[in-house]
Amino acid sequence: xxxxxxxxxxxxxxxxxxxxxxxxxxxxxxxxxxxxxxxxxxxxxxxxxxxxxxxxxxxxxxxxxxxxxxxxxxxxxxxxxxxxxxxxxxxxxxxxxxxxxxxxxxxxxxxxxxxxxxxxxxxxxxxxxxxxxxxxxxxxxxxxxxxxxxxxxxxxxxxxxxxxxxxxxxxxxxxxxxxxxxxxxxxxxxxxxxxxxxxxxxxxxxxxxxxxxxxxxxxxxxxxxxxxxxxxxxxxxxxxxxxxxxxxxxxxxxxxxxxxxxxxxxxxxxxxxxxxxxxxxxxxxxxxxxxxxxxxxxxxxxxxxxxxxxxxxxxxxxxxxxxxxxxxxxxxxxxxxxxxxxxxxxxxxxxxxxxxxxxxxxxxxxxxxxxxxxxxxxxxxxxxxxxxxxxxxxxxxxxxxxxxxxxxxxxxxxxxxxxxxxxxxxxxxxxxxxxxxxxxxxxxxxxxxxxxxxxxxxxxxxxxxxxxxxxxxxxxxxxxxxxxxxxxxxxxxxxxxxxxxxxxxxxxxxxxxxxxxxxxxxxxxxxxxxxxxxxxxxxxxxxxxxxxxxxxxxxxxxxxxxxxxxxxxxxxxxxxxxxxxxxxxxxxxxxxxxxxxxxxxxxxxxxxxxxxxxxxxxxxxxxxxxxxxxxxxxxxxxxxxxxxxxxxxxxxxxxxxxxxxxxxxxxxxxxxxxxxxxxxxxxxxxxxxxxxxxxxxxxxxxxxxxxxxxxxxxxxxxxxxxxxxxxxxxxxxxxxxxxxxxxxxxxxxxxxxxxxxxxxxxxxxxxxxxxxxxxxxxxxxxxxxxxxxxxxxxxxxxxxxxxxxxxxxxxxxxxxxxxxxxxxxxxxxxxxxxxxxxxxxxxxxxxxxxxxxxxxxxxxxxxxxxxxxxxxxxxxxxxxxxxxxxxxxxxxxxxxxxxxxxxxxxxxxxxxxxxxxxxxxxxxxxxxxxxx
Numbered sequence: 001x002x003x004x005x006x007x008x009x010x011x012x013x014x015x016x017x018x019x020x021x022x023x024x025x026x027x028x029x030x031x032x033x034x035x036x037x038x039x040x041x042x043x044x045x046x047x048x049x050x051x052x053x054x055x056x057x058x059x060x061x062x063x064x065x066x067x068x069x070x071x072x073x074x075x076x077x078x079x080x081x082x083x084x085x086x087x088x089x090x091x092x093x094x095x096x097x098x099x100x101x102x103x104x105x106x107x108x109x110x111x112x113x114x115x116x117x118x119x120x121x122x123x124x125x126x127x128x129x130x131x132x133x134x135x136x137x138x139x140x141x142x143x144x145x146x147x148x149x150x151x152x153x154x155x156x157x158x159x160x161x162x163x164x165x166x167x168x169x170x171x172x173x174x175x176x177x178x179x180x181x182x183x184x185x186x187x188x189x190x191x192x193x194x195x196x197x198x199x200x201x202x203x204x205x206x207x208x209x210x211x212x213x214x215x216x217x218x219x220x221x222x223x224x225x226x227x228x229x230x231x232x233x234x235x236x237x238x239x240x241x242x243x244x245x246x247x248x249x250x251x252x253x254x255x256x257x258x259x260x261x262x263x264x265x266x267x268x269x270x271x272x273x274x275x276x277x278x279x280x281x282x283x284x285x286x287x288x289x290x291x292x293x294x295x296x297x298x299x300x301x302x303x304x305x306x307x308x309x310x311x312x313x314x315x316x317x318x319x320x321x322x323x324x325x326x327x328x329x330x331x332x333x334x335x336x337x338x339x340x341x342x343x344x345x346x347x348x349x350x351x352x353x354x355x356x357x358x359x360x361x362x363x364x365x366x367x368x369x370x371x372x373x374x375x376x377x378x379x380x381x382x383x384x385x386x387x388x389x390x391x392x393x394x395x396x397x398x399x400x401x402x403x404x405x406x407x408x409x410x411x412x413x414x415x416x417x418x419x420x421x422x423x424x425x426x427x428x429x430x431x432x433x434x435x436x437x438x439x440x441x442x443x444x445x446x447x448x449x450x451x452x453x454x455x456x457x458x459x460x461x462x463x464x465x466x467x468x469x470x471x472x473x474x475x476x477x478x479x480x481x482x483x484x485x486x487x488x489x490x491x492x493x494x495x496x497x498x499x500x501x502x503x504x505x506x507x508x509x510x511x512x513x514x515x516x517x518x519x520x521x522x523x524x525x526x527x528x529x530x531x532x533x534x535x536x537x538x539x540x541x542x543x544x545x546x547x548x549x550x551x552x553x554x555x556x557x558x559x560x561x562x563x564x565x566x567x568x569x570x571x572x573x574x575x576x577x578x579x580x581x582x583x584x585x586x587x588x589x590x591x592x593x594x595x596x597x598x599x600x601x602x603x604x605x606x607x608x609x610x611x612x613x614x615x616x617x618x619x620x621x622x623x624x625x626x627x628x629x630x631x632x633x634x635x636x637x638x639x640x641x642x643x644x645x646x647x648x649x650x651x652x653x654x655x656x657x658x659x660x661x662x663x664x665x666x667x668x669x670x671x672x673x674x675x676x677x678x679x680x681x682x683x684x685x686x687x688x689x690x691x692x693x694x695x696x697x698x699x700x701x702x703x704x705x706x707x708x709x710x711x712x713x714x715x716x717x718x719x720x721x722x723x724x725x726x727x728x729x730x731x732x733x734x735x736x737x738x739x740x741x742x743x744x745x746x747x748x749x750x751x752x753x754x755x756x757x758x759x760x761x762x763x764x765x766x767x768x769x770x771x772x773x774x775x776x777x778x779x780x781x782x783x784x785x786x787x788x789x790x791x792x793x794x795x796x797x798x799x800x801x802x803x804x805x806x807x808x809x810x811x812x813x814x815x816x817x818x819x820x821x822x823x824x825x826x827x828x829x830x831x832x833x834x835x836x837x838x839x840x841x842x843x844x845x846x847x848x849x850x851x852x853x854x855x856x857x858x859x860x861x862x863x864x865x866x867x868x869x870x871x872x873x874x875x876x877x878x879x880x881x882x883x884x885x886x887x888x889x890x891x892x893x894x895x896x897x898x899x900x901x902x903x904x905x906x907x908x909x910x911x912x913x914x915x916x917x918x919x920x921x922x923x924x925x926x927x928x929x930x931x932x
Contacts, residue, residue: 026294030421033409034233041221042145042244045409046237047228049402052868056128056229057402058137060144061410062120063224064217066195067259075197076210078115079155079162080218083210084122085113086154088143093154094796096140100124101857103133104864107791108803115195117338119414123406127864128230138243141225146218146247152207159202160799166196168802168825170756171653172276176459183270184285184455188261190339216254220247224413228402261339263287263453269471271458276754278648278655279328280350280460280468282359287453290342293417299425300432307382307436308444309333311374314584315365315489321580323633326361327351328641334448344448351644355458355469356477363481370449372488373442383433384589390429392591392610395540397422461648493585496577498619500627506724508716516891519880520712522719526728527700530719531884533876534710540611542708543877546604546621547885548701553600553736553814555691557670561679562687564671567598569638569685570692573631576623580634594620596696600671601735601813602885603695604702611709618722625696625726630689643677653754657926660751661762664924665819667743699726701733703884707877737814742766747922752932759828761835762821762924765916769810769818773892776810777899778911779818783808784858785850785908786822789841794824800834801826812886820915828927835923842916849909859900866896 029035033047066077087093097107105111105126113122122144126137185191225240292298316331329349337343346366350358393400400422412419420428456474469477510523522530552563574580592609594617605624609617649655659674666672704723706715742764769775787806794801804824811817826834869875870893883890 024295024297026416027296027299027418027420027424029412030408030419030424032421033405033419034237036237036241038220038241038245038247040245040247040249041219042247043224043413044237044240044244045224045226045228045413046231046233046240047402047405047409048231048233049228049400049405050230051399051401052230052871054127054129054230055125055402055868056134056137056227056231057123057125057406058141059124059226059406059410060122060141061224061226061413062218063118063222063256063414065116065118065120066193066197067117067189068217068256069193069197069213072201072205072209073213074193074201075162075195076201076205076213077120077217078195078197079158079202079205079210080148080150080214081113081115081120081122082158082162083150083154084144084148085111086158087149087151088140089147089149090139090143092149093151094792096143099136100140101788102853102860103127103130103136104860106861106865117190117193117195121410134231135239138239142243142247145220145223145225145244148214148218150207150211150214155207155210157796157799161795161802162197162202163199164800164826165802166199166202167756167758167827169196170758171754172274172651176272176274176277179272180270180457180459183268184457185261185339186264188339189259190261215250217256219249219253220244221249221253222256223247224410226406226409226413228405228409259339261287261337261341263289263341265452267452267454267456269456269474271460271468271470273460273462273465273468275462276651276653277459277461278652279645280352280355280464281458282348282350282355283455283457284346284363285337285455285457286344286448286450287337287341287455288343288448290336290340295418296428299418299428300436303386303429303432304436304440305334305444307379307386308374308441310382310385311378311441312365312369314378314588315369316362317584318581319361319365321634321637323637325637325641326354327358328645330358330362330365332362332366334444351641352464352647353467355460359474360477360481363478364484364486366445366449367481367484368486368489369442370445371486373438373445375489375491376438377491377493378489379436379438379441381585381588383436387429387433388589388591390426392540393422394426395610396538399538461651491585492579492581494578494582498576498578498586498616499623500577503622503626503721503725505717505721507720508724514890516894519890522716524719524724526724526726527702527730528723528726528728529703530723531703531705531880532710532712532715533705533707533880534712535708535873535876537871537873538709540709541608541873542611542614542706542710543608543873544617544704544706545606545877545881546702546704547602547881548604548695548698548703548733549602549735550695550701550733551599551601551603551735552671553738554733558682559687559691560671561682562684563598563691565683566688566692566695567596567603569635569683569688570628570630571596571624572638573629573634575620575629576627579629579631590616592617592620594624596624596692598692598695600738605704608708611711614715615718615722618718622722622726625699628689628692628696630685632685635685635688639680639683642675643680646675646677646680649674653756653926656753657751657760657924660749661924664747664749664922665742665764665766666740669738669740671738671740697727698729698731698733699723700728700730702726705877705880705884707880708873735814739815741815741817742819742920742922744920746918746920749922749924751924751926752929753926754928755930757828757928758825759831759928760823760825760926761831762823762922763835763838764922764924765820765918765920766818766922767915767920769816769915771810771812771816773888773895774899774902775911777896778903778907779808779810779820779915780862781855781858781903782845782850782908782911782915783820784861785854786841786845788854788857789844789850790822790824790838793837793841794834798834798837800830800837804838812888818915828931831925831927842912845909845912846916847909849905849912852905855903855905855908859903862900863897 035045037043110125182191327348332346348358348362408419411417506525512521520532555563574583590613592613594607663673783806790804801824807821809819
């Protein structure tokens, strides 16, 4: 669902000004960060942080964006961002990206930037234990601040890249936004300064125009350098002062106007349609001036607002769980808008032909909150959840990722949002939370839900245009809801325990240790195997999963839809003694999540928790195996919502193309073709329940993996009690090979859909694969070497694409196979030329092999990435599960670095000839309808 909450973002911690004394002092900045301002106005923030170890992130933040553009510069704030990667004083042309790739920094994934209405930000993560690279990083920051060369030749080459980036954003939503943004933005400057700009400017501007923008706005009094990482703050501060003192402000300095969206007190209504729109959305936006978040009183107000939004979200979730939900999606809350405003926004994604019903339903909850407020039990749960999140942040304060600190200091610099640090925040929260009352929260509704500065926006498929309401009609809907005899909300909680019956513990009957990777394997008396990997990467973070062979592969095509949806439907029905609403309330404030799954080859459980809530997570695992719920009302609601969401699916070019990709690559097997209402009708609740019970009736073939903050001694009683008691029949099902593979031979398919002049290209090589770690490493190297070349040729040399991608997938179960995919978007008239260029690069790989320097870049990037991944729970969680499911050697990781060193251009040339022969080659292209 696309709405203005998504468009403009969400901000936690703002609400209406309520009489705070003007002289109240701002909260001090986190004392852990070193900050200063040079005589030229340049600001810096430097903090030591060791998550991740031996890494540092550097950001240059410019307090300037597209709203500062003159009329002849629309789009050039963003263009300047691009040009900073295409030539600076110390890194001419494309040398900056080339240098960083050699240092192990990936373009796009690591080194990146963005331009918004009010800011332009550049990011650079680097190894901090390599002084030469760290020194160059400071030089890059300095160049980004004021040393772009803006070479005319590079400008002309980059025009095509920027226009291709703009092309990627074209479609129904962009076309409708062009119509409604001036209305809801009150014809402010924001409405005519969308960062991507105008084609007429991007195509035709000359260097002096972009140079004028650069000279006016890239200046030290509007810039901040943020450095967070495993560095020496004292020495780096000296380097920063010495390096950035030479930045100059313009002699004739332009005023950096703070633009805003004015409040005019008026109400507005607009309905927009598009033939590619897939659903009907309605949004009520009540705009307010956004208050500051700088003082202790401001912070207290932010806590109240967070609680308000949290409780309101729960109300709308309950509506979604009804047997006949009144909408596809609905929500409301206080969110950041833009231009100095926030808003109370109510959103609904309506079922086809049911806009009135859905609109009234979401507004009814808003009216209920305004009329009666919240209940004491809702508030206490929300407080508990809030404090639980606080405890988690405090627990992990020394394991907080550097990027989190960067975002705090960036907001502090750009918008004066307080950044006192987690210790000070915790003190404020613990002081204020007990004093927050229902009156505090309930007065928000009266303050925000007002009849002025209200916009109503409707977005819908063009075919429904004649049935859309006008402003008068929607106003009558609002009035009718306000006149209803609405009853106060009843908080449905239960005192029952989660489980109907307590488990009878099993025992641990065997134990082995792998000291090489510090893994313990336990075998329980019912056959369950448990893999334990304790780590100290986080202070209180446990991730777990379970798998057993089988999955939907064991069921016929006739039962496939029931099997594929069984886990989702059963888990949506609650578990044990709890309905879904009761379960949500029971889990509020607890830091855990548990979900069953059934995929094509396996069934099992995924989840995570803190150490404190691990036993409750274990109870839920036990409950999903032994006490699943079957709820006909929930089932009916799920089916109805899914059917409604499919009605206009064929309107969307992207969905049509993706469905075609899935069908072609799945050889048109019924399990790979697009979702339909007919397929939904094949789902039978009784069959769903039977299949679910079948798949979760035998734990003897289950393997559990636990990674994270585990004490291998204290976890044992929990394993014996909740996992050792799971039912076991020793049936030991095995995955069935359905032989659904990408078809052989050469296939070409063009999909004509959409009105925009844009195309997507997918080139697929596939076939049998000699599955082993060495070949997987080589295939990854081949992928990266090709991606580097495509980036250089298709983007930099030919200016034909924005971001080409190469993707590799290998499987061992049920068959050893691979797919090698090239994907990019481009102009329709360039499809054949760019495909030819891509194929030419593949030919070069087969005849000459990749350039040695590109193999070295891949090796440097992979080693740098692996160095940080090895210190994360997420890596080990995924690694262990992949190895266990494929029955691979768990110690393979120890030989990984050596395999990287052994990869050579000659070896990759052999891989290219073997796996990119073109014998099995599929070309899929989307084209606009008019080109058919």
